[in-house]
Amino acid sequence: MFEQLSGRLGKVVKFLRGEVAVTEKNMAEALRMMRLALLEADVNYKVVKDFEARIRAKALGEEVLRGLNPAQQVIKIVHEELTGMLGGAHKSLQFAGRPPSVFMLVGLQGSGKTTTCGKLARWAAGAGRHPLLASFDLKRPAAQDQLATIARSLDVPFYEATPARAAEPGRALEELRAYAANRGFDPLIVDTAGRLHVDDELMEELRAVRDALRPIETIYVGDAMTGQDAVRSAQAFEERIGLTAVVLTKLDGDARGGAALSIVSATGRPIKFIGVGEKPDRLEVFRPERMASRILGLGDILSLIEKAQDEAEASEAGEMARKLRKREFTLDDFKKQIRQMKRMGPLSDLAGHLPQVGPFKALAEARIDESRVARFEAIIDSMTPAERADPKILDGRRRARIARGSGRPVHEVNQLVRQFQELRKMMKSSSFQKLLGGLK
Ligand SMILES: Nc1nc2c(ncn2[C@@H]2O[C@H](COP(=O)(O)OP(=O)(O)OP(=O)(O)O)[C@@H](O)[C@H]2O)c(=O)[nH]1
Numbered sequence: 001m002f003e004q005l006s007g008r009l010g011k012v013v014k015f016l017r018g019e020v021a022v023t024e025k026n027m028a029e030a031l032r033m034m035r036l037a038l039l040e041a042d043v044n045y046k047v048v049k050d051f052e053a054r055i056r057a058k059a060l061g062e063e064v065l066r067g068l069n070p071a072q073q074v075i076k077i078v079h080e081e082l083t084g085m086l087g088g089a090h091k092s093l094q095f096a097g098r099p100p101s102v103f104m105l106v107g108l109q110g111s112g113k114t115t116t117c118g119k120l121a122r123w124a125a126g127a128g129r130h131p132l133l134a135s136f137d138l139k140r141p142a143a144q145d146q147l148a149t150i151a152r153s154l155d156v157p158f159y160e161a162t163p164a165r166a167a168e169p170g171r172a173l174e175e176l177r178a179y180a181a182n183r184g185f186d187p188l189i190v191d192t193a194g195r196l197h198v199d200d201e202l203m204e205e206l207r208a209v210r211d212a213l214r215p216i217e218t219i220y221v222g223d224a225m226t227g228q229d230a231v232r233s234a235q236a237f238e239e240r241i242g243l244t245a246v247v248l249t250k251l252d253g254d255a256r257g258g259a260a261l262s263i264v265s266a267t268g269r270p271i272k273f274i275g276v277g278e279k280p281d282r283l284e285v286f287r288p289e290r291m292a293s294r295i296l297g298l299g300d301i302l303s304l305i306e307k308a309q310d311e312a313e314a315s316e317a318g319e320m321a322r323k324l325r326k327r328e329f330t331l332d333d334f335k336k337q338i339r340q341m342k343r344m345g346p347l348s349d350l351a352g353h354l355p356q357v358g359p360f361k362a363l364a365e366a367r368i369d370e371s372r373v374a375r376f377e378a379i380i381d382s383m384t385p386a387e388r389a390d391p392k393i394l395d396g397r398r399r400a401r402i403a404r405g406s407g408r409p410v411h412e413v414n415q416l417v418r419q420f421q422e423l424r425k426m427m428k429s430s431s432f433q434k435l436l437g438g439l440k
């Protein structure tokens with residue numbers, strides 16, 4: 001799906017990851033790469049411009065989040081903006097308080113309406129509902145047969161609109177609604193006719209169906225392979241009959257992504273599902289955030305970013321992580337860390353991911369043992385700044401002084417220093433640095 005776009009945006013991500021700092025120059029280069037990637041994917045020009053402007057403003061305006069390096073910051077912004085372009089938070093199909101919930105599918109010829117009716121019926125039945133399929137593509141008898149066949153294969157009831165009813169569409173529609181309501185069918189999924197182009201006659205017909213059936217969801221079915229054409233016709237349907245949702249089909253093909261990335265801003269309607277094959281089970285719930293990750297080739301990095309973000313927001317952990325990376329961790333930091341652990345701070349969470357041995361075990365214990373935390377604090381408070389920065393200078397005389405000052409026995413001072421040194425050694429180990437590298 002969107003292989004080319006994904007490949008190109010993935011390159012931007014790689015480029016940014018390779019940069020230590022975000023400068024005007026590499027930011028301009030990243031934006032240029034993104035712009036070209038999106039335009040080549042047939043994304044609407046205006047949508048691309050807006051996207052670029054928002055990223056520029058955010059990337060330069062946002063305070064750098066602790067625990068994330070500037071490049072990751074930009075990746076995070078790009079991901080957010082791409083998610084927004086795809087519609088933001090996922091929205092599910094709505095159901096009516098009083099059944100039936102009518103789903104009316106509209107769209108151009110061959111876009112996949114009939115196929116999608118079957119897919120949605122299967123999805124609804126799978127969710128424990130009792131869907132009813134009906135077709136108001138009345139001019140073409142084969143259209144009825146096509147949906148009837150699909151319904152049979154899915155073992156979903158099909159409502160047959162007879163040719164006699166076709167003569168009086170208004171009445172037929174009222175009958176259909178009553179039929180579904182009386183028998184407790186929900187949702188009532190209604191297929192409609194397609195045309196090669198949006199024309200007045202079709203819109204007239206669809207408006208009549210809409211007025212009689214009062215759909216809770218008027219779903220535009222668009223062929224993603226047709227790119228901006230799908231977007232333009234979606235706009236026409238939105239203006240003339242009003243839409244509530246979009247389903248994009250044929251995303252299993254080599255659609256470039258332009259439709260998916262432009263249709264939400266063009267219509268203001270969310271994409272709720274995507275079709276990824278001809279078979280009834282080839283329907284996926286559309287999740288903008290996940291799709292954005294997929295397009296950017298981001299998997300795990302996002303959860304790492306999220307983690308770093310949580311930690312940074314919780315306290316000074318971002319700063320701490322930076323110090324750990326630079327191996328500047330001092331006893332002062334140790335003390336801060338111990339305090340944070342008392343509040344179940346972020347680094348203790350990090351420690352929770354490490355084997356519970358040696359100093360890490362001590363970390364975990366320090367979190368639990370309040371009195372020990374207080375004793376550690378007292379000892380560290382009795383040290384001079386130079387001692388805290390570099391405990392190597394702590395000879396016997398200094399240790400004895402600290403013990404006196406804190407009112408703790410010398411062996412406790414020794415224990416603290418030993419644990420701190422072990423911790424620092426462990427922090428310098430390659431596996432710990434690798435772990436932190438993820439947060440770089
Ligand atoms: N690969 C692929 N093919 C699809 C998908 N959805 C529909 N199709 C195919 O697209 C063709 C048209 O699908 P239909 O469901 O008949 O389209 P329609 O909108 O009902 O067409 P009309 O009723 O003629 O307007 C069929 O060959 C479907 O199998 C999809 O998600 N992926």
Ligand SMILES: [Mg+2]
Binds near residue numbers: 113194
């Ligand atoms: Mg059809």
